[in-house]
Amino acid sequence: MLVSDLIKQEWKKSLRSQGFYKNLAVTIMLIFFALYFAVIMLVIGFSLNKILEKADNVLNPMELFNGAMLYIMLFALAFRFIMQQLNTFDLPPFQVLPVKRTTLINFLLLKPLFSPANYFLLLAVIPFAIKGVAGYYSGSVALRFVLSFVLMVWFNSLMAAYLKRKFGSSLLSILTIFLILGSLIALEYFKIFSLFNLSRTIYNFYVLRAFGLWFPLGMVIVAFFLNKLFFHQNYYPESFNRKIKGNKTSTSEISFLKRFGIIGELISMEIKLILRHKRPKSILIMSAFFGLYGLMFYTNDVYAKNNGMLFFVAMFMTGILMLMFGQWLISWDSRHFDCLMTRNIPVRTYIYANYYLMFAFNIICFALTTPYFLFGMRIVYLHLSAFLFNIGVNIYLLIFMSTYNTRRIDLSKSSAMNYQGTTYKSFLIVFPIMILPMGIVWTLSTFFSLAVALWTLSIMGIAGVLLRKPLVNACVNQFNRRKYKLAEGFRESN
Amino acid sequence: MLQVTDLQKIYSGISVLNISNLVIPDGESFGLVGNNGAGKTTFFRLILDLIEPSFGEVLIDNKTVVRNDSWKTTTGSFLDEGFLIDFLTTEEYFNFVGKLYNKSEGDIANFLESMKDFFNDEILGSKKLIRDFSKGNQKKIGIAAALIGDPKILILDEPFTALDPSSQIRLKRFLNDLQTRLNMTMLISSHDLNHVTEVCKRIVVLEKGKIVKDLNTNADTLKELESYFAV
Numbered sequence: 023m024l025v026s027d028l029i030k031q032e033w034k035k036s037l038r039s040q041g042f043y044k045n046l047a048v049t050i051m052l053i054f055f056a057l058y059f060a061v062i063m064l065v066i067g068f069s070l071n072k073i074l075e076k077a078d079n080v081l082n083p084m085e086l087f088n089g090a091m092l093y094i095m096l097f098a099l100a101f102r103f104i105m106q107q108l109n110t111f112d113l114p115p116f117q118v119l120p121v122k123r124t125t126l127i128n129f130l131l132l133k134p135l136f137s138p139a140n141y142f143l144l145l146a147v148i149p150f151a152i153k154g155v156a157g158y159y160s161g162s163v164a165l166r167f168v169l170s171f172v173l174m175v176w177f178n179s180l181m182a183a184y185l186k187r188k189f190g191s192s193l194l195s196i197l198t199i200f201l202i203l204g205s206l207i208a209l210e211y212f213k214i215f216s217l218f219n220l221s222r223t224i225y226n227f228y229v230l231r232a233f234g235l236w237f238p239l240g241m242v243i244v245a246f247f248l249n250k251l252f253f254h255q256n257y258y259p260e261s262f263n264r265k266i267k268g269n270k271t272s273t274s275e276i277s278f279l280k281r282f283g284i285i286g287e288l289i290s291m292e293i294k295l296i297l298r299h300k301r302p303k304s305i306l307i308m309s310a311f312f313g314l315y316g317l318m319f320y321t322n323d324v325y326a327k328n329n330g331m332l333f334f335v336a337m338f339m340t341g342i343l344m345l346m347f348g349q350w351l352i353s354w355d356s357r358h359f360d361c362l363m364t365r366n367i368p369v370r371t372y373i374y375a376n377y378y379l380m381f382a383f384n385i386i387c388f389a390l391t392t393p394y395f396l397f398g399m400r401i402v403y404l405h406l407s408a409f410l411f412n413i414g415v416n417i418y419l420l421i422f423m424s425t426y427n428t429r430r431i432d433l434s435k436s437s438a439m440n441y442q443g444t445t446y447k448s449f450l451i452v453f454p455i456m457i458l459p460m461g462i463v464w465t466l467s468t469f470f471s472l473a474v475a476l477w478t479l480s481i482m483g484i485a486g487v488l489l490r491k492p493l494v495n496a497c498v499n500q501f502n503r504r505k506y507k508l509a510e511g512f513r514e515s516n
Numbered sequence: 517m518l519q520v521t522d523l524q525k526i527y528s529g530i531s532v533l534n535i536s537n538l539v540i541p542d543g544e545s546f547g548l549v550g551n552n553g554a555g556k557t558t559f560f561r562l563i564l565d566l567i568e569p570s571f572g573e574v575l576i577d578n579k580t581v582v583r584n585d586s587w588k589t590t591t592g593s594f595l596d597e598g599f600l601i602d603f604l605t606t607e608e609y610f611n612f613v614g615k616l617y618n619k620s621e622g623d624i625a626n627f628l629e630s631m632k633d634f635f636n637d638e639i640l641g642s643k644k645l646i647r648d649f650s651k652g653n654q655k656k657i658g659i660a661a662a663l664i665g666d667p668k669i670l671i672l673d674e675p676f677t678a679l680d681p682s683s684q685i686r687l688k689r690f691l692n693d694l695q696t697r698l699n700m701t702m703l704i705s706s707h708d709l710n711h712v713t714e715v716c717k718r719i720v721v722l723e724k725g726k727i728v729k730d731l732n733t734n735a736d737t738l739k740e741l742e743s744y745f746a747v
Contacts, residue, residue, distance in 0.1 A: 357601075364565075365665075
């Protein structure tokens with residue numbers, strides 16, 4: 023059996039899976055997003071030449087791009103290391119067939135290279151090569167430029183997989199990555215060591231010499247054999263799918279929660295759920311990234327006058343954990359939903375447990391984003407009113423709406439980009455929660471002032487906190503109405 | 517006491533369960549047999565308020581179970597893996613369920629001690645998560661968790677399948693002991709006619725959602741059931 027046969031089988035598997043057809047709305051939505059980003063990439067690709075021409079007098083666009091190349095490579099490698107799902111596959115059906123071990127390993131390693139997502143950036147690189155590189159040099163240089171980029175993608179893909187298999191995506195290794203990247207930027211900034219110059223030298227050499235490309239190709243081969251070596255050392259098929267391992271139980275008892283009785287028990291169970299599963303854990307990591315949004319928006323003069331946008335960012339950051347987890351608030355419990363429904367847990371208690379969990383999330387996020395207060399008093403007011411609006415209004419909306427997500431989520435089988443359990447409804451939730459308050463701020467601050475807008479939202483939030491009893495009641499009633507639909511949906515594994 | 521009145525469940529026009537009247541008094545051991553699709557699990561899910569009845573209702577101690585929480589304090593149940601929390605260790609899971617029924621750590625430790633024989637040293641004391649246990653051991657864990665809150669009513673769906681022979685015999689002994697000692701009401705479904713006649717004093721046969729036989733167990737019951745199911 024050949025590697026190409028195995029790849030064909032994987033295609034069939036995904037095309038013939040039920041989810042592919044069932045989830046048409048989500049698929050269309052994703053295609054829409056993909057097209058959107060494709061257009062952005064093309065626009066960047068066609069305008070990059072002009073931008074870079076103005077950026078520097080001495081160096082031409084390609085030299086500038088080559089200087090950035092090692093940075094792109096390192097950041098992409100870090101990004102892959104954190105986000106990329108290790109390629110694993112269903113071994114048992116093949117174990118009984120006469121398929122050679124090396125074939126399986128080659129398949130495991132090479133399959134990611136066939137993923138179209140890898141080549142997304144080429145949408146920007148190719149137009150740039152045509153306009154920016156061929157214009158200064160020749161067509162063959164432009165071709166080598168594109169090929170050097172492709173080779174970098176291959177190298178990264180293989181290297182990230184190797185590093186991940188070798189070191190695992192523990193918090194420590196992620197911190198190490200940030201440390202390395204941070205110090206490289208610092209070295210460049212203080213002009214101690216310039217990765218930019220090194221990168222420019224290396225990639226100019228690759229691209230301008232006829233034989234230059236042999237070097238990056240050699241690196242790809244080295245990365246490939248590093249992976250092979252790893253599999254050679256970890257001979258048994260069990261260690262293929264490394265992430266199945268590591269079921270150690272690390273959460274110590276969250277003892278102070280015990281005092282709150284059943285609610286505390288439920289919350290500490292939910293925290294264990296988050297920490298022991300891949301999918302919620304990767305949401306935690308993504309949330310940390312989103313927490314840096316402010317650096318992009320608060321420092322940018324373009325947004326300084328756009329109060330609606332700033333409020334959106336403030337609300338997003340101070341409520342990121344709630345917004346990320348809240349969409350699937352009840353679906354997280356889909357696997358043990360029957361357990362929760364038949365044990366001695368009154369529905370009201372269950373809803374309150376989720377409410378307090380969300381509340382705690384908001385307090386944590388608000389506290390963690392306080393460093394942004396350094397950007398001025400306006401940010402303080404924005405964050406405060408966003409926080410109040412989140413705990414007073416959005417929290418109930420999310421609990422209420424999450425009863426519409428009746429899809430079962432398989433927690434163990436996921437990584438950052440996983441759309442299982444996503445329905446068009448989860449997109450609908452975002453609109454009232456994010457767009458509406460943004461609109462209110464925009465309108466009120468345009469016609470009156472920012473203060474009026476923020477007071478309005480804050481008062482709505484405070485009112486929501488004070489009216490907790492009737493609002494939670496509404497959620498309880500809603501849950502009771504939807505209970506059977508939820509139980510039925512969760513029992514169906516998709 | 518568990519009472520069923522005019523209970524019907526209809527899925528897209530087809531009635532999958534239709535029980536006009538059934539009373540299970542306190543302390544009765546009630547066995548439910550029937551071929552696949554007879555409606556056994558549907559019946560149990562209706563009792564546990566996991567699906568909504570199309571008509572009629574189930575009363576536990578004269579209170580309807582539909583959208584109600586009060587029956588949960590007196591009912592212990594295990595139907596399938598959905599009743600486990602599979603990312604917890606066994607100890608964490610028993611602690612979690614025990615705490616829901618206001619048990620202290622000492623109560624829970626005593627309870628687990630009493631289950632020692634049933635567990636056969638395979639369940640406790642390892643850091644293994646429940647999802648890593650075998651099906652049979654998961655079943656033991658589920659059955660034990662159903663009992664941790666001292667229920668008055670115990671509902672088990674096919675408790676004997678997936679258990680090894682010794683465990684089946686232990687479970688039978690254990691269930692008989694619970695009846696005589698605690699006068700626990702039990703609802704047990706099974707495909708194994710032998711086991712169910714040994715454990716249950718009353719046996720009801722379901723076919724296509726309807727009760728076709730309602731027997732008090734005696735020496736001839738097993739024969740009668742065997743001839744009923746003979747093909």
